[in-house]
Amino acid sequence: DAGITQSPRHKVTETGTPVTLRCHQTENHRYMYWYRQDPGHGLRLIHYSYGVKDTDKGEVSDGYSVSRSKTEDFLLTLESATSSQTSVYFCAINAEGGQPQHFGDGTRLSIL
């Protein structure tokens, strides 16, 4: 398995609270991605990073922010969580943009 660790693996929180999910990699890969997975939608890209402090938006970025201060860590933040952000969140990495992406095991987030 690719060296990707997501934390926490499960979280339950209330509407309006801030939430931060962490993705940690040991592969020294340049690219990191955050996806959300919802029934009937497959996986949808939220944000991605192509280097330290270099990030860009994906197709469903509203309500989310990201930060990457070190190569190995990519953080996803929900500033004020809403029930529509209840989902399973996956982190992925690859060495270059056109190379296969490898996924972590996900964080199940429930917002009540």
Added chain:
Amino acid sequence: GENVEQHPSTLSVQEGDSAVIKCTYSDSASNYFPWYKQELGKGPQLIIDIRSNVGEKKDQRIAVTLNKTAKHFSLHITETQPEDSAVYFCAASKGGKLIFGQGTELSVKP
């Protein structure tokens, strides 16, 4: 932007039979097409991929075909086994960002 449609959403086969999952994409500039297998409680795992300069690729019991003219690609699994039961996702990529299909839940009955 790119849109990927995947069919069927569910597929049930008998052990030993073949399974075929089909995807269509909208952006003719897409040039990379991976397939992922996802087991319960796990992240998607890459099982095979194909680039736009190749029409077919095979890896043991798994094969992928690509028709660029029609903008569709398919996953073929032969001699299915119960451990092939999972959700399968196709994706299309241009410039590194993946757009996924909706997924196919494959059930292989012993």
